[in-house]
Amino acid sequence: MPDIFLSAHEVRKRFAEHTALDGVSIDVPRGRIFGLLGPNGAGKTTLIRIINRITAPDSGTVTFDGRPFEPADVQRIGYLPEERGLYKKMKVGEQAVYLAQLKGLSRGEATRRLKEWFERFGIASWWNKKLEELSKGMQQKVQFIVTVLHRPELLIFDEPFSGFDPVNAEQLKREILRLRDEGHTVIFSTHNMGSVEEICDEMALINHGRVVLRGNVGEVKRRFCTGDYEVVAAADTLREGSENYEILDKTPLPEGVRYLVRKPAALTSSAFVTALAAEAELRRFAEQLPSMHEIFLKTVGEGNN
Amino acid sequence: MPSAPLRRISQTQLFTFTFYLFTIIFPMNKILIIIRREFLTKVSKKSFIILTVLMPFIFAALIFVPLALAGIKDSDQKQVGVVDKTGLYTDVLQSDAQYAFILLPDTTAELRADDSPMEAVVYISDTLATNPRALTIYSNKEVSAELLSLVQSRLTERVRSDKLSSYNVSGLERIIDDVQAEVSGNTVKWAADGSEKSSNTGIAIGAGFLFTFLIYMFVMAYGAMVMQSVLEEKTGRIVELMVSSVKPFQLMMGKIIGIALVGFVQLIIWGVMLAVIITACVFIFGPSAAPADVAAIHGTGAAAVQAAVQAASQGGAQEALEALTGLPFAEMGVMFVLYFVGGYLLYASFFAAVGASVSQQEDASQFTMPVILLMVFGLYAAMYSIENTNGPLAFWASMFPLTSPIVMMVRIPFGVPLWEEALSLALLFATSLATVWLGAKIYRVGILMYGKKPSLKELVKWMRYK
Numbered sequence: 001m002p003d004i005f006l007s008a009h010e011v012r013k014r015f016a017e018h019t020a021l022d023g024v025s026i027d028v029p030r031g032r033i034f035g036l037l038g039p040n041g042a043g044k045t046t047l048i049r050i051i052n053r054i055t056a057p058d059s060g061t062v063t064f065d066g067r068p069f070e071p072a073d074v075q076r077i078g079y080l081p082e083e084r085g086l087y088k089k090m091k092v093g094e095q096a097v098y099l100a101q102l103k104g105l106s107r108g109e110a111t112r113r114l115k116e117w118f119e120r121f122g123i124a125s126w127w128n129k130k131l132e133e134l135s136k137g138m139q140q141k142v143q144f145i146v147t148v149l150h151r152p153e154l155l156i157f158d159e160p161f162s163g164f165d166p167v168n169a170e171q172l173k174r175e176i177l178r179l180r181d182e183g184h185t186v187i188f189s190t191h192n193m194g195s196v197e198e199i200c201d202e203m204a205l206i207n208h209g210r211v212v213l214r215g216n217v218g219e220v221k222r223r224f225c226t227g228d229y230e231v232v233a234a235a236d237t238l239r240e241g242s243e244n245y246e247i248l249d250k251t252p253l254p255e256g257v258r259y260l261v262r263k264p265a266a267l268t269s270s271a272f273v274t275a276l277a278a279e280a281e282l283r284r285f286a287e288q289l290p291s292m293h294e295i296f297l298k299t300v301g302e303g304n305n
Numbered sequence: 306m307p308s309a310p311l312r313r314i315s316q317t318q319l320f321t322f323t324f325y326l327f328t329i330i331f332p333m334n335k336i337l338i339i340i341r342r343e344f345l346t347k348v349s350k351k352s353f354i355i356l357t358v359l360m361p362f363i364f365a366a367l368i369f370v371p372l373a374l375a376g377i378k379d380s381d382q383k384q385v386g387v388v389d390k391t392g393l394y395t396d397v398l399q400s401d402a403q404y405a406f407i408l409l410p411d412t413t414a415e416l417r418a419d420d421s422p423m424e425a426v427v428y429i430s431d432t433l434a435t436n437p438r439a440l441t442i443y444s445n446k447e448v449s450a451e452l453l454s455l456v457q458s459r460l461t462e463r464v465r466s467d468k469l470s471s472y473n474v475s476g477l478e479r480i481i482d483d484v485q486a487e488v489s490g491n492t493v494k495w496a497a498d499g500s501e502k503s504s505n506t507g508i509a510i511g512a513g514f515l516f517t518f519l520i521y522m523f524v525m526a527y528g529a530m531v532m533q534s535v536l537e538e539k540t541g542r543i544v545e546l547m548v549s550s551v552k553p554f555q556l557m558m559g560k561i562i563g564i565a566l567v568g569f570v571q572l573i574i575w576g577v578m579l580a581v582i583i584t585a586c587v588f589i590f591g592p593s594a595a596p597a598d599v600a601a602i603h604g605t606g607a608a609a610v611q612a613a614v615q616a617a618s619q620g621g622a623q624e625a626l627e628a629l630t631g632l633p634f635a636e637m638g639v640m641f642v643l644y645f646v647g648g649y650l651l652y653a654s655f656f657a658a659v660g661a662s663v664s665q666q667e668d669a670s671q672f673t674m675p676v677i678l679l680m681v682f683g684l685y686a687a688m689y690s691i692e693n694t695n696g697p698l699a700f701w702a703s704m705f706p707l708t709s710p711i712v713m714m715v716r717i718p719f720g721v722p723l724w725e726e727a728l729s730l731a732l733l734f735a736t737s738l739a740t741v742w743l744g745a746k747i748y749r750v751g752i753l754m755y756g757k758k759p760s761l762k763e764l765v766k767w768m769r770y771k
Contacts (some may be wrong), residue, residue, distance in 0.1 A: 052549040054753065079549040090346065101338045102550040138661030146546075234407060 004063075005030035005185045006051065006154060011060030013046055016102060020046040021057070022209035028154075028187060028202070035200035035217070036189040037292075039300055043209040044189045045082065048156055051187070053080050065153070075104045078152035082159045082189075084143050086131050093118075093127035096146050103150040107187050110149065117145045121171075137168055144172065148179060155179060156187045161195055193292035205299055213299050221289045224298070228288040229272075231259045231279035244275035256283055320346070335551045339559025340566065343534065346566045357571050361578035369586050384427040385452065388412055390689035395428055397463045404452065412443065419445060427456055433464045434471075509718035511689055516641050516714040517687045519572070524648050525680060527568045528656040534560050535660030535752070544752045553749035557661075558741075561653045601688060637717050642725065645734040648710030652676070654737075654744035662759050662767075676707075683708035687715045694719040706727050706736035743768055 006028040013021040020043045028034040038044050049055045051062060053074050062069040065076075087095050093114065100110035118124040121141050131139060140163055147156060157176070161169045177199060180186055188200060196203060196217065203220060205213035206217065213220060228248065233236075237256045240247055244267065249260035263272045290298075347353055365381045384400060389395050398406040409416075416423055425448055431439035440460060442448050469477050535557075538544045547556055619722070659672045678717045686708055690699035703713040703721075709729045713721070749768035751759070759767070 016763075049753075054545070054548050074549060075551070079546065081542075081545040081549070083542040083545055085544075085546070087346075087537075087543060088541060098338065098342050099546070099550070102335055102547070143546075 003030040003031075004028065005065060007063045008047065008051070009037065009061045009063070010061070011047065011050060011057045013043075013050065013055070013057050019209050021050075021060075022208065023060070024209065026204045026211065026214070028185060030185050031180065031183050032201040033176070033186040033188055033199050035196045035203035036187055036206065037191065037193070037196060037203055037296065039191055042206045043111060044206055045158065047160055047206070048079070048187070048189060051156065052077060075150070076153045077151065078147040078155045080144060080147040080155075080157045080160055082162070082198035084144060084163070086139065086146075088132040089130060091128050092131055092134070092142055092225075092228070095131065096142060096149070099146045100149050102178075102285075103152075105150050113149055114145065117149065121145065136163055137165060141168070142162060145177070148184075150259075151301055153186070154185050158189045159192070160188070161192065165243060191296075193296050196292045205296065207300050213295070217292070220295065221292070224290045224295045225232075226290065227263045227265065228263050229263060230284065230286045231261055231280070231282065231290055232284035233257050233259065233278060234283055235281070237280045238276070239279070242275075244272065260288070334534040336555050336559045336562070339551065339556060340563040343560050343563025344566050346532075347530070347564065348570065353567070353571075357574050358578075361575055361582055361625065363584045364579060365586060374729065383424040386412075386416060386420055386423040388428045390428075390430050391432050393432060394460065394463060398427065398456065399458050404455070416443075417445065418551070425452060429460075430455070433460060434467050437464070448600060488505035510715075512637065513715040514687070514691070516637065516717075517684070517711055520641075520645055520648055520710050520714060521680065521684050521687075522569055523572070523645070523678070524652045527564050527649065528652040530564050530567075530671070531560055531653045532656040532660035534564065535657050535748070536666060536669075539661065539752050540664065548749075548752070553752065554745045557654070557657050557745055557748050561650070561657060564653070565649060633720070637714075640717050641714065643730055644710040644713060644733065647706075647730065647737045651706065651710075651733070651737040651740050652680075654741040658747040658751065661748040662754075662764060663751075664755055679707050680711065683711035687712045690715050693720075704732060706733045709733050 004027045004288065008024060008026050011021050011024045012019070022062050024043065024047060025285070026034070026036070026047075036044050036047065046055070050057050052070060053069070064070070064073045086099075090098075093111075096114050097107060097110045100114070101107060105113070118127065123141060126134060126138070126142075131142070134142070144160070147157075155176075160172060161175070164172060176186060176188075188196075189263070190196060203214065203217050204211050215223070229290055232253065232255070234256045236250075236252075238245070238257075238259055238261070240249060244264070244265065246262040247259055251258045261276070263269070267275075273285065276285070332487070380731075382400075382405050384405050384407055385398075387395070387398055387406050388409050388411055393410055400406050404424075407423075412426055412428065415421065416426055424446075425442050425444035428441045428443060429439060430441070433439055442453060442456065466478070469481065474480075538547065544556075551559075655676060656673070659669050662672070663669045683702065686698060686702040690696070690702065690712055693699060699712065699716055702708045703716055703725070710733065713726070713729055717726075746768045747764055751764075
């Protein structure tokens with residue numbers, strides 16, 4: 001039983017025309033990165049707003065750190081909304097201090113921490129610049145700093161990488177992983193599946209206001225695995241028509257031959273490996289896991305049909 | 306020894322006290338932070354500083370420049386021809402520094418020409434005592450009002466004395482003068498305690514209208530500023546970040562209070578600067594300009610103020626001062642603050658809700674227009690209420706919460722029954738609080754809604770959201 005930091009139970013939210021959330025339950029383990037996935041309009045943002053206490057659910061409960069959610073708990077959350085925006089006419093440092101104060105930090109403490117972060121991101125010289133003088137990517141960095149500054153136990157990032165160039169996205173990814181390693185719990189909402197595989201530990205896929213897939217990212221991928229393996233052998237020694245494996249594809253490589261083979265359902269994994277190793281000198285042996293992207297398309301596609 | 310348990314108790318008490326203080330102060334603290342930012346960013350804006358500093362000068366200039374210009378007389382003496390067919394009035398029109406009156410036998414064609422040396426020609430065709438319309442002034446330009454009134458008044462005087470002497474009663478002139486003594490009334494208000502206070506209708510009107518106009522201006526200008534500020538946060542997409550830290554209600558109230566403080570500061574600066582500038586101007590231009598500074602302080606340019614100024618100058622400074630001190634200043638001050646706060650809260654929370662409901666400035670007018678019209682109606686109602694401060698228009702307009710802050714201020718210098726004030730204030734504050742409450746509900750939903758502008762029906766629906 002993992003230590004659950006935040007859980008939503010049977011959360012429902014109706015708006016005038018549609019049901020945004022139709023009984024959603026999620027469990028976010030402490031100190032992990034939780035991916036909240038789903039296509040546009042699935043209800044991700046509504047769920048995030050409920051967790052942030054911006055809106056109230058029609059029914060359902062949210063448990064925060066083992067007890068019912070309270071208004072004061074928002075101080076322990078850092079939220080990076082998908083719609084980014086700061087005061088354009090305000091100086092960068094000044095408004096970062098202001099926003100930190102609203103999260104309960106004192107002026108002095110906020111200033112001290114901000115200087116530290118600005119140094120780390122190499123943006124210390126922007127302190128007295130107006131926000132509108134900064135490029136969009138730079139503004140995003142400022143906003144990220146503001147989100148994490150008060151060291152909230154729970155961080156919620158809604159599409160954090162949108163609007164970042166690859167270099168800055170990489171830096172951001174490192175920071176998010178570092179934050180997790182420091183013990184922060186992270187909810188990460190996106191429809192970009194590539195980033196999920198790289199950084200998420202747990203996930204829930206939402207479609208039409210319902211959770212359609214959930215679990216540990218590795219487990220979910222295994223659940224969707226097809227039984228295909230990538231095998232690289234030193235020489236072309238595998239033969240067609242074996243009862244122990246089925247060759248789907250074969251490509252010559254400089255160091256040998258690359259096969260795509262399927263394991264017969266009757267065979268155990270170890271028997272399968274033994275059979276292959278008996279016939280070829282294995283250089284590489286890896287299960288072909290489906291990408292999150294494929295899983296996403298498969299699940300959401302089915303749900304829509 | 307006995308000090309130990311004592312200390313323990315006090316520590317517990319201290320802890321409980323701190324805890325309660327904390328729970329009370331903590332949400333307040335956020336409002337204070339918001340107020341602080343709202344205030345500082347608005348006050349440090351260049352446009353605000355420039356407007357605040359320049360306004361009193363513009364104001365003073367509006368009053369003193371025309372006054373100074375009017376004081377400058379034409380230095381050239383102008384020639385005016387006089388054709389007197391009767392020969393009776395040749396000595397009436399005496400030349401002075403401005404006009405040289407020259408007797409002419411008759412009008413000639415060359416006088417009609419554009420390059421005529423004469424500014425105008427005064428033509429008297431008949432005895433004015435019997436035929437008052439026998440006076441004509443010709444000119445190829447527009448005859449100046451100054452010349453016309455000069456000629457008219459001199460001739461009227463002569464005709465009057467001619468007529469008087471035709472009665473052949475000795476000393477008649479003196480008798481007439483004696484009879485014409487004007488009665489000038491002082492108005493005195495009886496106070497309940499039997500004391501008497503010198504009152505002055507003109508000054509009461511001026512003072513009342515000043516307060517009315519201040520409330521009107523303030524609510525209009527700063528209400529719009531609240532809307533602007535809400536829209537800025539909404540269109541800048543800052544608001545979602547904000548409401549994850551503070552309650553929408555705190556955000557809204559922080560804005561409303563912060564901007565009210567900006568207004569107070571501006572008013573105080575204007576008041577002080579105007580006082581200084583006017584004192585300086587009076588010092589430079591001399592005491593002849595003094596009556597105008599009363600108008601400057603009242604600042605409305607309305608006829609009511611004119612009346613006050615006239616009353617002040619006619620009645621003499623001493624009496625005007627007495628009348629001023631006779632006004633219920635304490636009552637007016639208290640009522641001004643109460644109506645000001647109530648009216649501003651009412652309109653500012655309305656404007657905040659409108660700002661939150663729309664996504665762009667242009668869409669706002671659909672909602673603000675009717676309300677602004679109501680306010681303009683209030684201002685007109687206030688103007689007409691001056692005529693009869695206890696009439697039905699004045700009464701009902703000062704009860705209706707949307708106009709009462711504007712209209713009631715006009716009535717107070719004339720004395721309003723306490724129950725009317727209490728009822729009007731109760732209605733105003735009940736409506737204000739209801740507007741704040743409903744406004745906050747709309748605001749909370751509206752700030753996160755983008756896209757098409759909502760219909761009234763949708764707004765009502767938003768109020769019911771959890």
